[in-house]
Amino acid sequence: xxxxxxxxxxxxxxxxxxxxxxxxxxxxxxxxxxxxxxxxxxxxxxxxxxxxxxxxxxxxxxxxxxxxxxxxxxxxxxxxxxxxxxxxxxxxxxxxxxxxxxxxxxxxxxxxxxxxxxxxxxxxxxxxxxxxxxxxxxxxxxxxxxxxxxxxxxxxxxxxxxxxxxxxxxxxxxxxxxxxxxxxxxxxxxxxxxxxxxxxxxxxxxxxxxxxxxxxxxxxxxxxxxx
Amino acid sequence: xxxxxxxxxxxxxxxxxxxxxxxxxxxxxxxxxxxxxxxxxxxxxxxxxxxxxxxxxxxxxxxxxxxxxxxxxxxxxxxxxxxxxxxxxxxxxxxxxxxxxxxxxxxxxxxxxxxxxxxxxxxxxxxxxxxxxxxxxxxxxxxxxxxxxxxxxxxxxxxxxxxxxxxxxxxxxxxxxxxxxxxxxxxxxxxxxxxxxxxxxxxxxxxxxxxxxxxxxxxxxxxxxxxxxxxxxxxxxxxxxxxxxxxxxxxxxxxxxxxxxxxxxxxxxxxxxxxxxxxxxxxxxxxxxxxxxxxxxxxxxxxxxxxxxxxxxxxxxxxxxxxxxxxxxxxxxxxxxxxxxxxxxxxxxxxxxxxxxxxxxxxxxxxxxxxxxxxxxxxxxxxxxxxxxxxxxxxxxxxxxxxxxxxxxxxxxxxxxxxxxxxxxxxxxxxxxxxxxxxxxxxxxxxxxxxxxxxxxxxxxxxxxxxxxxxxxxxxxxxxxxxxxxxxxxxxxxxxxxxxxxxxxxxxxxxxxxxxxxxxxxxxxxxxxxxxxxxxxxxxxxxxxxxxxxxxxxxxxxxxxxxxxxxxxxxxxxxxxxxxxxxxxxxxxxxxxxxxxxxxxxxxxxxxxxxxxxx
Numbered sequence: 061x062x063x064x065x066x067x068x069x070x071x072x073x074x075x076x077x078x079x080x081x082x083x084x085x086x087x088x089x090x091x092x093x094x095x096x097x098x099x100x101x102x103x104x105x106x107x108x109x110x111x112x113x114x115x116x117x118x119x120x121x122x123x124x125x126x127x128x129x130x131x132x133x134x135x136x137x138x139x140x141x142x143x144x145x146x147x148x149x150x151x152x153x154x155x156x157x158x159x160x161x162x163x164x165x166x167x168x169x170x171x172x173x174x175x176x177x178x179x180x181x182x183x184x185x186x187x188x189x190x191x192x193x194x195x196x197x198x199x200x201x202x203x204x205x206x207x208x209x210x211x212x213x214x215x216x217x218x219x220x221x222x223x224x225x226x227x228x229x230x231x232x233x234x235x236x237x238x239x240x241x242x243x244x245x246x247x248x249x250x251x252x253x254x255x256x257x258x259x260x261x262x263x264x265x266x267x268x269x270x271x272x273x274x275x276x277x278x279x280x281x282x283x284x285x286x287x
Numbered sequence: 288x289x290x291x292x293x294x295x296x297x298x299x300x301x302x303x304x305x306x307x308x309x310x311x312x313x314x315x316x317x318x319x320x321x322x323x324x325x326x327x328x329x330x331x332x333x334x335x336x337x338x339x340x341x342x343x344x345x346x347x348x349x350x351x352x353x354x355x356x357x358x359x360x361x362x363x364x365x366x367x368x369x370x371x372x373x374x375x376x377x378x379x380x381x382x383x384x385x386x387x388x389x390x391x392x393x394x395x396x397x398x399x400x401x402x403x404x405x406x407x408x409x410x411x412x413x414x415x416x417x418x419x420x421x422x423x424x425x426x427x428x429x430x431x432x433x434x435x436x437x438x439x440x441x442x443x444x445x446x447x448x449x450x451x452x453x454x455x456x457x458x459x460x461x462x463x464x465x466x467x468x469x470x471x472x473x474x475x476x477x478x479x480x481x482x483x484x485x486x487x488x489x490x491x492x493x494x495x496x497x498x499x500x501x502x503x504x505x506x507x508x509x510x511x512x513x514x515x516x517x518x519x520x521x522x523x524x525x526x527x528x529x530x531x532x533x534x535x536x537x538x539x540x541x542x543x544x545x546x547x548x549x550x551x552x553x554x555x556x557x558x559x560x561x562x563x564x565x566x567x568x569x570x571x572x573x574x575x576x577x578x579x580x581x582x583x584x585x586x587x588x589x590x591x592x593x594x595x596x597x598x599x600x601x602x603x604x605x606x607x608x609x610x611x612x613x614x615x616x617x618x619x620x621x622x623x624x625x626x627x628x629x630x631x632x633x634x635x636x637x638x639x640x641x642x643x644x645x646x647x648x649x650x651x652x653x654x655x656x657x658x659x660x661x662x663x664x665x666x667x668x669x670x671x672x673x674x675x676x677x678x679x680x681x682x683x684x685x686x687x688x689x690x691x692x693x694x695x696x697x698x699x700x701x702x703x704x705x706x707x708x709x710x711x712x713x714x715x716x717x718x719x720x721x722x723x724x725x726x727x728x729x730x731x732x733x734x735x736x737x738x739x740x741x742x743x744x745x746x747x748x749x750x751x752x753x754x755x756x757x758x759x760x761x762x763x764x765x766x767x768x769x770x771x772x773x774x775x776x777x778x779x780x781x782x783x784x785x786x787x788x789x790x791x792x793x794x795x796x797x798x799x800x801x802x803x804x805x806x807x808x809x810x811x812x813x814x815x816x817x818x819x820x821x822x823x824x825x826x827x828x829x830x831x832x833x834x835x836x837x838x839x840x841x842x843x844x845x846x847x848x849x850x851x852x853x854x855x856x857x858x859x860x861x862x863x864x865x866x867x868x869x870x871x872x873x874x875x876x877x878x879x880x881x882x883x884x885x886x887x888x889x890x891x892x893x894x895x896x897x898x899x900x901x902x
Contacts, residue, residue, distance in 0.1 A: 072293070073307070073309050074304070074309075074540075076297060076302075076303040076304040076307070077304055077540055078304075078541075080542070081304065081540040081541055084540070084542070085540060087592070087594070088311075088538060088591065088592025088593065088594075089592060090592070091588070091592035091593075091594065092311075092589065092590070092591070092592040094589075099624055105624065107624075117303070118298060146311075146592075148309065148310070148311050149309065150309070271298075271299075272298035272299050273294065273295055273298050273299075274298075
């Protein structure tokens, strides 16, 4: 038995996949690629595969991680080329590693996400003023937001520790701006970029027009070295 | 348009991925001016349409032709429709995202009467003129086929060309005719005339109907041009084993209704259940061979990555070599973790042991269809299964650990009495009693028996085609009576809304005068009538009133045997004489044997020269 960890990209054509759709897609792609995927034992056997993160609908990414357990030895190049041959346009495996049995799960090793976001702003927003607002936002020692916990109750959460940096850039000729945001994972927890934009809106007067046409791209997903 | 939709519209709707046409095995071609552009339209949601076998066959078949590009289009869900209308964007074919009105053909498959309003809505969204007679030269030819095309009349105002019967061969003839016509530079009307001359093709514009002013029944139905035949003969594929079946099918990203490979192992059915339209119109029975099925399924799994195969047909247990087939498939599947499922099983045709072999671990619900509650009623409908068959089956199932049994019934069958309704409840009770006879140790811990009763809709080309449907009031009383007859808390009861069944009955046996009703209902916003949350009987009732048409005339009226029926001009091979004889046998509760046991001379052997059933 071999565990393969792989890094993949998801681009625009498949950005609307749900997490479940993507799971199904990979499961079928493994079968089309004739990958000897291991199945779990028990009542309802399922293929032993997982992703480091669930991707939300609409998200594109250059840095996603997945893993799969196969029953036969396979070299990295064969794995990548066979998979890329069967994956639809919009998904591509960029690298892979054969890991030993003892290697821990990917989701425990998440460290940072770097996002690039394109979002509408209210008309005639001044970029310099916006940059300033973000600076003062980042200067806050604590940023509390209301968050629903697993039981469905609202609890307060300080999101400041999850933010490393936010920078804003012009998107000339449009009613949009570009944002670069680096967010931190703490004990496998994180904050979604939309939540941060919303909290910026709440701290100041609203500047961002948050609607489903927001474009969010994950440039990088950093994982700690011990994975 | 593509980029605009992707960026500004799809993020706002549910399941955006289903509007992009970029699935695995979706066909993309480089268009050229000579290319025939065909939009295969399914008048229901993506999830329903993508489960449909006929679409997969024709999509593959048409795309095999270099100069044809067949794409798909489904009824957009209400949120997508709203966005398209708000942005004034046309409905488009998924693969190329070309507006519907730019295609050469828009081909609808007619699976269910309750999707007719979606057809009008899709034409409108595609910016195609609704009525055939008003369509301009450059607009697409709107073509339709499928089981509901056996009574095409209610749609005849909107469809240019109907294909009657199995389309695999006819559709290619139509395409060849289109190539010829294009070369001649002829007018729209010329093509329709050429198409009307193809066997199995019906062009409604070339036929005239007259009605009796007092009774409203049809007095004459005849072609008005020379090219159009008086009788349309349904088409069927003689050699199903060699018939085209795609090696690749489009794999949806989202979960569809039947999210698996559906492989057709035979067509037709010789059981002769008298309520069943499919059992009559798809005659004769034709099987594929075991090696063909095995190799095709293997190829499909390799091309799609699906992990489940369903062996489809009208009555899968009747396949002549079913045991060999399943043994071989289970053996093939074992290594690849592929599961096999069998839909539409008859109670008497397949042993529970066989079912257990297939579904090794999971003991999901067992669904059986006795259809009627008493033996007399089952004889009337020629269902041919006995209470003993049912009890044997459930006994074995309970012994093997099944605990959830669902039984399908119909109410409103011809000659039905309250005793027959009570029979449904009794049968449910007997199933419960059977469970308690099983040793406590070996039976499933929980028991659930579901009785599901749908309202019977008489269909054309069945022995019950002359019969009036029960009134909505009668249905309600019967449902109430059935509910009251159920005494055991282990039994639950579910039923279908009779409003939908009533409308289904109107359109199933309707004539061309219903075109106006359909148009009015569409204008009032009717669509997705098969979806409970969107069905609005009030709007339909208004549409009937405004059109000056009495729906009871179609749904509730008993017809005389010599009345001209709207679909009489179609010859399915099963003769009217046979249907009438069957209707009379039903009245006397006399059964007709299964075809392989004894031929009852339905007419199909005389229909096609040299054809011989069962060998």
